[in-house]
Amino acid sequence: MNRIIGGIGTSHVPVLGATIDGGRTETDEWKALFDDYVPAQSWLSEVQPDVAIVIYNDHASAFSLDMLPTFAVGVAAEYKPADEGWGPRPIPTLKGDPDLSWGMVESLVESGFDITVCQQLDVDHGLTVPLSILWGQPESWPVKVIPIAVNVIQYPLPSPQRCLALGRAIRNAVSSVQGDSKILMVGTGGMSHQLQGARAGLINTPFDRMFLDKISSDPDSLAAMSVSDYIREAGSEGAELIMWLIMRGALGPNVEKVHSAYHVPASNTAAGMVVLADK
Amino acid sequence: MNRIIGGIGTSHVPVLGATIDGGRTETDEWKALFDDYVPAQSWLSEVQPDVAIVIYNDHASAFSLDMLPTFAVGVAAEYKPADEGWGPRPIPTLKGDPDLSWGMVESLVESGFDITVCQQLDVDHGLTVPLSILWGQPESWPVKVIPIAVNVIQYPLPSPQRCLALGRAIRNAVSSVQGDSKILMVGTGGMSHQLQGARAGLINTPFDRMFLDKISSDPDSLAAMSVSDYIREAGSEGAELIMWLIMRGALGPNVEKVHSAYHVPASNTAAGMVVLADK
Amino acid sequence: MLKPNVYQEPSKRDYEQIPGTIVFDGRRATAGYALNRMCISLNSEQNREKFSKDAVSYMNKFGLTVEQREAVMKRDWLRMLELGANIFFAFKIAIVDGLTMQHVAASMCGLDIAEYKAMMRDGGRGL
Amino acid sequence: MLKPNVYQEPSKRDYEQIPGTIVFDGRRATAGYALNRMCISLNSEQNREKFSKDAVSYMNKFGLTVEQREAVMKRDWLRMLELGANIFFAFKIAIVDGLTMQHVAASMCGLDIAEYKAMMRDGGRGL
Ligand SMILES: [Fe+3]
Ligand SMILES: [Fe+3]
Numbered sequence: 001m002n003r004i005i006g007g008i009g010t011s012h013v014p015v016l017g018a019t020i021d022g023g024r025t026e027t028d029e030w031k032a033l034f035d036d037y038v039p040a041q042s043w044l045s046e047v048q049p050d051v052a053i054v055i056y057n058d059h060a061s062a063f064s065l066d067m068l069p070t071f072a073v074g075v076a077a078e079y080k081p082a083d084e085g086w087g088p089r090p091i092p093t094l095k096g097d098p099d100l101s102w103g104m105v106e107s108l109v110e111s112g113f114d115i116t117v118c119q120q121l122d123v124d125h126g127l128t129v130p131l132s133i134l135w136g137q138p139e140s141w142p143v144k145v146i147p148i149a150v151n152v153i154q155y156p157l158p159s160p161q162r163c164l165a166l167g168r169a170i171r172n173a174v175s176s177v178q179g180d181s182k183i184l185m186v187g188t189g190g191m192s193h194q195l196q197g198a199r200a201g202l203i204n205t206p207f208d209r210m211f212l213d214k215i216s217s218d219p220d221s222l223a224a225m226s227v228s229d230y231i232r233e234a235g236s237e238g239a240e241l242i243m244w245l246i247m248r249g250a251l252g253p254n255v256e257k258v259h260s261a262y263h264v265p266a267s268n269t270a271a272g273m274v275v276l277a278d279k
Numbered sequence: 280m281n282r283i284i285g286g287i288g289t290s291h292v293p294v295l296g297a298t299i300d301g302g303r304t305e306t307d308e309w310k311a312l313f314d315d316y317v318p319a320q321s322w323l324s325e326v327q328p329d330v331a332i333v334i335y336n337d338h339a340s341a342f343s344l345d346m347l348p349t350f351a352v353g354v355a356a357e358y359k360p361a362d363e364g365w366g367p368r369p370i371p372t373l374k375g376d377p378d379l380s381w382g383m384v385e386s387l388v389e390s391g392f393d394i395t396v397c398q399q400l401d402v403d404h405g406l407t408v409p410l411s412i413l414w415g416q417p418e419s420w421p422v423k424v425i426p427i428a429v430n431v432i433q434y435p436l437p438s439p440q441r442c443l444a445l446g447r448a449i450r451n452a453v454s455s456v457q458g459d460s461k462i463l464m465v466g467t468g469g470m471s472h473q474l475q476g477a478r479a480g481l482i483n484t485p486f487d488r489m490f491l492d493k494i495s496s497d498p499d500s501l502a503a504m505s506v507s508d509y510i511r512e513a514g515s516e517g518a519e520l521i522m523w524l525i526m527r528g529a530l531g532p533n534v535e536k537v538h539s540a541y542h543v544p545a546s547n548t549a550a551g552m553v554v555l556a557d558k
Numbered sequence: 559m560l561k562p563n564v565y566q567e568p569s570k571r572d573y574e575q576i577p578g579t580i581v582f583d584g585r586r587a588t589a590g591y592a593l594n595r596m597c598i599s600l601n602s603e604q605n606r607e608k609f610s611k612d613a614v615s616y617m618n619k620f621g622l623t624v625e626q627r628e629a630v631m632k633r634d635w636l637r638m639l640e641l642g643a644n645i646f647f648a649f650k651i652a653i654v655d656g657l658t659m660q661h662v663a664a665s666m667c668g669l670d671i672a673e674y675k676a677m678m679r680d681g682g683r684g685l
Numbered sequence: 686m687l688k689p690n691v692y693q694e695p696s697k698r699d700y701e702q703i704p705g706t707i708v709f710d711g712r713r714a715t716a717g718y719a720l721n722r723m724c725i726s727l728n729s730e731q732n733r734e735k736f737s738k739d740a741v742s743y744m745n746k747f748g749l750t751v752e753q754r755e756a757v758m759k760r761d762w763l764r765m766l767e768l769g770a771n772i773f774f775a776f777k778i779a780i781v782d783g784l785t786m787q788h789v790a791a792s793m794c795g796l797d798i799a800e801y802k803a804m805m806r807d808g809g810r811g812l
Contacts, residue, residue: 002563014786051563059773064725065714066399069348070388075584083728085780102584103565109435112444114349114393117433119591121346153773154396155700155710156388165391179563192809196772197763199705200790201801203809228699233812236706237772265805268790281690293659330690338646339598344587354711362601364653381711382692398718432646434573434583458690471682475645476636478578479663480674482682507572512685515579516645544678547663 002100002174005047006258006277007185007251008040009215009244010130012056014084015267017129020137021090033271036261037133040275043258044134047277049184051097052143053170054127055246056188057152059084061124069116070158071166073108074123074147075101082122089128091137097144103177104146104170111169123147130188133273143184152189152240157227163242164223167249174250187247189240191262192233193269202235203270208262211241216257216276219248237269244274254279281379281453284326285537285556286464286530287319288494288523289409291335293363294546296408299416300369312550315540316412319554322537323413326556328463330376331422332449333406334525335467336431338363340403348395349437350445352387353402353426354380361401368407370416376423382456383425383449390448402426409467412552422463431468431519436506442521443502446528453529466526468519470541471512472548481514482549487541490520495536495555498527516548523553533558578667582644590642593630596620597647606654636666705794709771717769720757723747724774733781763793 016033019025025034061082063069076096081088108115127147135142148170151157158166167185174183191211194202211234214222223245230239258275265271295312298304304313340361342348355375360367387394406426414421427449430436437445446464453462470490473481490513493501502524509518537554544550566585568574573581580586587594596617599605609616617627629637630651638648645662652662664674667683677683693712695701700708707713714721723744726732736743744754756764757778765775772789779789791801794810804810 060721060725060771060777061728063346065718065721065771065774067346067348067351067395067397069346069395070393072346075588077588083730085727085733085777087730097563098584098588099565100563101565102588103563105584106435106565109349109437112391112438112441114437114441116346116348116395118346119344119587153709153771154714155708156385158388158393159391162391162393177563177565178567181563194706194810195776195786195790196766196793197705197707198794199703199810200794201796201804201810202812203805204812205808226699228703231700231706231708232703236708264808268786268805270809339594339644339650340601343598344591344594344644344647354715356715362603364600364606364650366603376690377711377715378692379690380692381715382690384711385692398714432582432644433587434581456690456692457694460690473579473683474649474659474663475639475666476578476580477667478576478683479667480669480677480683481685482678483685484681505572507576510573510579510581511576515581543681547659547678549682 002177002179002181002183004171004174004185004250004278005049005182007187007247009187009247009274010133011190011266011269011271012126012129012188013266013269013271014125014129017089017125017132020132033263033266037273039259040134040273043275048182049143050181051100051146052184052186053146053148054130054186054188055148055150055243056126057240057243058149059124059126062122065154068151068154070151071113072116072118072149073101073105074118074121075105076119076121079121079123079145079147081128082124084124091128091132092140094123094141094145097146100177100179100181101146104173107173107176108169111172113166113169121147126188130186150243152242157239157242159227160223160225160242160245163245164219164249167246170250185247185250187244189243190234190238191241191270191272192235192238194235195237195268201268203264204233205264205270207233208270208272212260212262212272212274215244215248215274216255219245251276251278281456281458281460281462283450283453283464283529283557284328284461286466286526287413288466288526288553289412290469290545290548290550291405291408291467292545292548292550293404293408296368296404296411299411312542312545315542316552318538319413319552322554327461328422329460330379330425331463331465332425332427333409333465333467334427334429334522335405336519336522337428338403338405341401344433347430347433349430350392351395351397351428352380352384353397353400354384355398355400358400358402358424358426360407361403363403370407370411371419373402373420373424376425379456379458380425383452386452386455387448390451392445392448400426405467409465429522431521436518436521438506439502439504439521439524442524443498443528446525449529464526464529466523468522469513469517470520470549470551471514471517473514474516474547480547482543483512484543484549486512487549487551491539491541491551491553494523494527494553495534498524530555530557580639586642590644592621593626593641593643594647596622597643597650600650600654610654635662707766713769717771719748720753720768720770721774723749724770724777727777727781737781762789
């Protein structure tokens with residue numbers, strides 16, 4: 001039976017991708033941060049997931065404002081890195097899992113989630129930077145990937161409550177599909193940051209530390225906050241953190257915290273990570 | 280306060296649009312059918328709605344299979360008729376109501392509907408044929424229009440239950456927006472028809488008559504059927520009828536049936552109509 | 559070695575038991591992706607002209623399979639659907655040909671157009 | 686005469702009370718539609734070249750307002766946002782200029798890039 005083996009929450013800051021692509025992870029500026037990802041990488045080589053379901057947001061790459069879905073699920077056989085303005089990142093094309101994707105979509109729609117289904121989807125740094133953080137620069141990715149894109153850039157965003165519920169529905173969905181895959185959930189974005197307005201540069205470390213703690217022990221308390229609460233506390237772009245709730249919802253109620261890390265700054269943002277094993 | 284004054288369910292067969300555009304509604308073939316739409320037109324000139332929220336499906340016009348939403352809501356200031364292969368229909372551009380649309384989207388997303396938001400949307404016969412049926416060939420449309428596109432062409436479709444629930448959420452949504460508009464709901468598609476496979480040409484009159492009856496008196500019984508039930512009974516494309524449930528859900532529990540009509544055939548389909556006044 | 563997931567066994571799906579009916583689901587959407595993409599491109603007049611002039615080169619740009627190309631060239635609508643076309647997408651080709659949905663439906667159920675029209679006038683096909 | 690609906694009064698929205706923060710909502714998405722469409726077109730190398738060569742003609746094709754065009758020409762990022770640009774869309778212009786998001790953020794909060802970097806290294810702006 002398909003089963004979710006755990007989940008990782010991680011920032012997806014473009015600069016981390018550029019640093020990996022440019023071979024600068026060992027520099028003074030970056031070494032401490034990247035060293036802190038090693039325990040996550042070790043855990044992954046131990047548990048060996050087959051598929052990663054990556055919850056991310058698109059940043060004006062594949063989704064224009066002509067048609068912007070709240071929740072979109074990729075069902076394609078492969079996904080190419082998007083040209084976000086710099087040309088596509090020099091990374092391997094991602095292999096998808098159409099069977100698992102379609103099966104999940106069926107289950108999710110049956111559970112009352114109004115999914116947008118994507119047969120074609122170029123993926124941007126929101127999805128690819130976490131892959132690079134977790135698996136470095138392989139010749140091909142060691143997992144198949146299912147992208148789930150969440151609207152966190154145009155108000156109204158889905159409520160944190162709805163995000164947690166989607167995660168829980170994903171847990172049912174993967175087990176409804178016939179297979180024997182070990183599945184890793186990845187929730188991306190955050191932590192606190194604000195890229196715009198007079199408050200640009202906001203970092204709220206107490207909030208981030210609270211979030212890193214509660215995401216394993218008490219996700220319902222995080223889901224009880226409103227989107228405006230997230231914007232106020234974590235910044236206009238820190239509200240991306242609601243995507244970690246989808247990851248968390250897909251895990252069982254009790255998880256083991258394998259690792260967590262926190263660094264300020266990565267470019268404009270606080271970069272955080274949490275690794276949770278399903279019990 | 281904005282209020283929903285009633286709802287109309289109607290087929291949206293392309294041939295009806297072509298017949299109106301070609302000025303052939305008085306021919307022997309079509310007169311009886313179009314005469315039966317007169318009571319609906321009279322009711323509309325009596326109640327004078329300001330806005331029509333039209334629940335329809337796109338038929339390979341604006342939505343490719345690259346990215347197909349379950350529920351999409353238009354928020355644009357205007358919508359043009361799509362080129363579906365014959366060139367765009369010779370009808371006026373539709374005027375939208377961005378304020379009401381955005382307000383509805385906020386309310387719907389808050390209620391846990393995962394809406395895809397469209398700032399750009401060309402509308403096809405699924406939406407424009409009902410307008411022509413109801414208002415003929417005006418120089419400009421007498422109502423503003425909010426398109427809500429529903430996926431009924433690629434499995435999985437939203438469940439009939441979910442459609443009814445969306446309608447109920449729309450009732451809340453319109454009243455959450457500040458305004459004083461009289462709003463007409465239009466549910467389109469159906470009735471029984473099957474355009475494909477060895478069973479093409481299917482018409483199930485007993486089912487259609489049951490549906491025309493229950494849509495006013497007992498919509499919950501219609502929502503209790505599965506999508507497969509609809510396909511089996513009403514044909515692969517007759518399953519479009521689930522969109523009438525969204526219209527119906529937006530009305531109050533008790534409605535007055537102002538009019539209903541039923542004709543076989545219109546091209547490949549049974550053409551039905553029901554006019555329900557909110558009580 | 560990545561393990562395969564299998565999202566559906568057709569035999570277990572209730573809609574597969576409905577006679578004479580092809581439900582456009584994920585399996586078909588996957589198989590028909592390129593074909594449907596070609597079809598929807600015919601919403602543009604320019605593309606309709608290109609397709610009319612030289613359908614084979616036009617189809618090659620979209621990466622159709624040999625079977626799909628053959629089904630299009632023969633206007634074998636039922637076969638197109640079996641190969642993953644969605645009916646509303648396939649119908650774009652019929653529009654270029656000047657055909658109506660009645661022609662397509664008639665062809666799929668093995669009637670000529672007069673027979674099909676007569677059947678519809680008589681109340682359509684029963685359940 | 687069609688009656689207007691009003692979907693939001695900014696003063697009633699809790700996120701409007703958050704200092705120094707512009708939330709990209711429906712009102713802004715409507716105002717910024719053409720501008721954001723222009724910005725996302727810069728995902729193509731060909732379009733980036735056209736924009737670099739002649740930004741004014743390029744913008745004209747998208748129907749920007751005079752104020753929007755001026756804000757783009759001045760690279761006034763805050764003004765672009767006030768006129769309906771979404772930050773991730775506006776950033777496409779910065780990429781063409783070879784700027785990072787730190788440059789854009791610094792400019793929006795009125796710091797020079799060295800000051801902004803120093804602020805971030807020191808733990809960022811407090812609440
Ligand atoms: Fe992001
Ligand atoms: Fe239809």
